[in-house]
Amino acid sequence: MSMQSVCHVIKADERYRSVIKHLMQFYIYDFSEYVDLDVEEDGLYKEYPYLDDYWKDESYRFAYVLRNDENYIGFVLVRLVAAEEREYFSIAEFFIMRKYRRKGIGKAVAEQMFNLHRGQWEVHQMESNKPAQVFWTKVINEYTKGQFKERIENGKTIQTFENYL
Secondary structure, three states, X not given: OOHHXXXXXXXXXXXXXXXXXXXXXXXXXXXXXXXXXXXXXXXXXXXXXXXXXXXXXXXXXXXXXXXXXXXXXXXXXXXXXXXOOXXXXXXXXXXXXXXXXOOOHHHHHHHHHHHHOXXXXXXXXXXXXXXXXXXXXXXXXXXXXXXXXEEXXXXXXXXXXXOOO
């Protein structure tokens, strides 16, 4: 990694809620390429409906902000999903600002998330979001050394793997 691609992952307490809320506008803007979203009357995208839950439900939801030494460069929201038959971690939202992409930051942050949250994982991408599918398949393949499964279900590509150790 080059010096300019240094990234600090910070567990986001209450102080960072508004930072993530603001960064979420750029994330939704980028995402509007794949889903039908438009700005509201005030010129902003509708607020992310689950953001406050990340500070109410801290044993099942984990928020992180990403910084280089000077600037915020993105965020990650991780969930622990408790289904009837099993529990698994999932990347709820993952955002690196455009100017910081293609520098190895996303891969390093994804691997850090996997290492922070050990267990079963499912990572989903919308079928229309081909760049995300390419990114996650490549990152998970490298992280697991090919020990993962991939399926398509309900318009999503889903990678599953375990990393208990």
